[in-house]
Amino acid sequence: MSRKRKIISGLKKEMLRLPGYLLVIVWVGFTFFMIGWIILASFSTTREIFTGDLLASGLHVSNYVKAFITNKGLRNLMNSVIYTVPSCVLIILVCAPAAYCISRFAFRGNGLLQKLILIGLAIPGIMIIMPMFSIISTLNLSGSHFTLIFLYTATSVPYSTFFLMPFFAGVSTTYEDAAAIDGCGPVRCFWHIMFPLVQPAIVTITIFNFISKWNEYFMALVFANKSELRPIGVGLYQIVTSMMNSGDWAGMFASVVIVFVPTVVIYAFLSDKIISGVTAGGVKG
Amino acid sequence: MKQTKRSIAIFLGPAALLYVLVFFYPVVRTTMMSFFEMRGISSPMKEWTFAGLKNFNKLFHTQLFLISMKNIGKIWLYTGIATLGFALLLALILTQGLKFQKFFRASVYLPNVIAAVAIGYMWLLYVFNNKFGLLTTLFKLLGWEKMAQFQWLSGNNMFLSMCIAYVFSNTGYFMMMYIAAMENISRDYYDSAHIEGANVFQRFLYITLPLIKGVLGMSAVLWTTRTIGFFALAQVFSNTSTFTPMLYTYRTLFATEAGSESVNPGVAAASAVVMTLTAVIVSQGLKHLIKTENYEI
Structure with missing residues (x-):
């Protein structure tokens, strides 16, 4: 290819890319502008929001004081942590052994179990909540944090097990053979040898679970819609609905910011892990 | 390695127990509920009275439910086409080797880590505000x-805005799913197509598209199971034109706004069953439609 033609083809290539750049920049620019504006608005006054001079009278931290204290944002945040962190730990304790067993042991019913996992992935939450609601009110658990921790753990079983299976399947069997020769039982062998070997996958699924439990809305609305139980998302709905009447826009934006900042910050640091959680599992969000 | 029955039970026990408790039992009981009449969700089974198809009959004669089914159909189709x-x-x-490609990818994915309620309010309170x-x-x-x-938020436009x-x-x-699939395709195909003089559109049409067909099908199925649970945005935008079956079922169970006489767990269960069946039938249909030979990548 002559030099001239090369330049022309290079130019043509960039020309073809131009609309691509344009679309991506508009899309991403919009995203950041929206988030940025809302953050600035949350530090302004309602008046400034309407006149379009954000931050004209300096930073108003009082919006956050109100959102955290008066509107119980802090308590909601604590509740979200109380639901999310134990669930993430329990999910691993339950799903890692199951994924290991299904992916490496040959036994009758193994194929059926794999089918059941796939079915579990497709069952919508609405089919689950009615009987759970009746069990929980019969057991008198409706006022406790335990309910959502249990539900978050249990409903994550299909996806987390499904996600971890290929990682266990990929480990060489020599590790187990060596452990067995040394007299190490299967349970000890699992926790001491196999579990550390798939650690990257465990970290990925845990971050992924953390974000999806943090953002879960429907079950939280059904099972934790009392002021002392509300997680951050359900709390936001309550706060905005009541603020809409008082017209405190700055306060509403502060409440919105409190909800999205934790996951966005985590994402900023761990985006690679989170994205690989999407593409490696590749089945369900 | 020795695989005793005992160790299998230890490994699988907790997961199996949770599965039976939270998936198997509820699905069976919700399906049964849809054929019975009862006073509250927590009414014990002995207080249920058999109703045959009465709940379903009532459901299909409820205007709000019919509207919500129509809405979810529109959301599934139109926003499905737009999203995918x-x-x-x-x-x-973003697989062409643009500058800052990684940053762009991560930024487009960003809204997915934000809670749906927060996304809903960002649009409702800010983007669509007419002042x-x-x-x-x-x-x-x-x-x-x-x-x-x-007027983005007037009654008629609310549905469009929510979509x-x-x-x-x-x-x-879904972009991340497609990127993963596209990056799995060997460069050789593109190189030889390039030598043969295929332009970017031809390469997309004759190489990329056929090779990611399986993933496209999977994403359509995934889209179906996702949309059927459409809830948080519908609640935030809260308008008859944005009503979805999930919201209808929720209101029929807990009646937050309407009077308490509208509470009807049997009808709610019937609605849940109809939603699940719709999702299953549509997914199976899609799977059937897209089932084609797989290419070696």
């Missing part, structure tokens, strides 16, 4: 007076 279309387009663009909102301000700046006057917000927050997820 944008996802495919962005995936195509200081992003769109109104932007159109005024561009001098498009007519577009600036557009735009939904497309925006879902595209990144």
Whole structure:
């Protein structure tokens, strides 16, 4: 290819890319502008929001004081942590052994179990909540944090097990053979040898679970819609609905910011892990 | 390695127990509930009275439910085409080796890590606001007076506005799926096509598209199971035109706004069953439609 033609083809290539750049920049620019504006608005006054001079009278931290204290944002945040962190730990304790067993042991019913996992992935939450609601009110658990921790753990079983299976399947069997020769039982062998070997996958699924439990809305609305139980998302709905009447826009934006900042910050640091959680599992969000 | 029955039970026991408790039992009981009448969700089974298909009959004669089914159908189809279309387009663009490609990918995915309620309010309170909102301000700046006057949140336009917000927050997820699939395709195909003189569109049409067909099918199935649970945005935008079956079922169970006489667990269960069946039938249909030979990549 002559030099001239090369330049022309290079130019043509960039020309073809131009609309691509344009679309991506508009899309991403919009995203950041929206988030940025809302953050600035949350530090302004309602008046400034309407006149379009954000931050004209300096930073108003009082919006956050109100959102955290008066509107119980802090308590909601604590509740979200109380639901999310134990669930993430329990999910691993339950799903890692199951994924290991299904992916490496040959036994009758193994194929059926794999089918059941796939079915579990497709069952919508609405089919689950009615009987759970009746069990929980019969057991008198409706006022406790335990309910959502249990539900978050249990409903994550299909996806987390499904996600971890290929990682266990990929480990060489020599590790187990060596452990067995040394007299190490299967349970000890699992926790001491196999579990550390798939650690990257465990970290990925845990971050992924953390974000999806943090953002879960429907079950939280059904099972934790009392002021002392509300997680951050359900709390936001309550706060905005009541603020809409008082017209405190700055306060509403502060409440919105409190909800999205934790996951966005985590994402900023761990985006690679989170994205690989999407593409490696590749089945369900 | 010795695989004793005992160790299998230890490994699988907790997961199996949770599965039976939270998936198997509830599905069976909800399905049964849909054929019975009862006073409250927590009514014990001995207080149920058999109703045959009465709940389903009632459901299909309830205006709000019919509207919500129509809405979810529209959401599934229109926002589905828009979301998957944008996802495919962005995936195509962001696999060409653009500058800052990784940053762009991560940024398009960003809305997926934000809670749906927060996304809903970001659009409802800011983007669509007709006084200081992003769109109104932007159109005024561009001098498009007519577009600036557009009432995004008036009754008739609410549905469109909600769909735009939904497309925006879902595209990144499917884009990542497509990118992963596209990057699995061997460079050799593109190189030889390039030598043969195929342009970018031909390469997309004759190489990329056939090779990611399986993933496209999977994403359509995934889209179906996702949309059937459409809830948080519908609650935030809260309008009859944005009503979805999930919201209808929730209101029929807990009656937050309507009077308590509208509470009817049997009908709610019937609605849950109809939603699940719809999702299953549509997914199976899609799987059947897209089932084609797989190419070796």
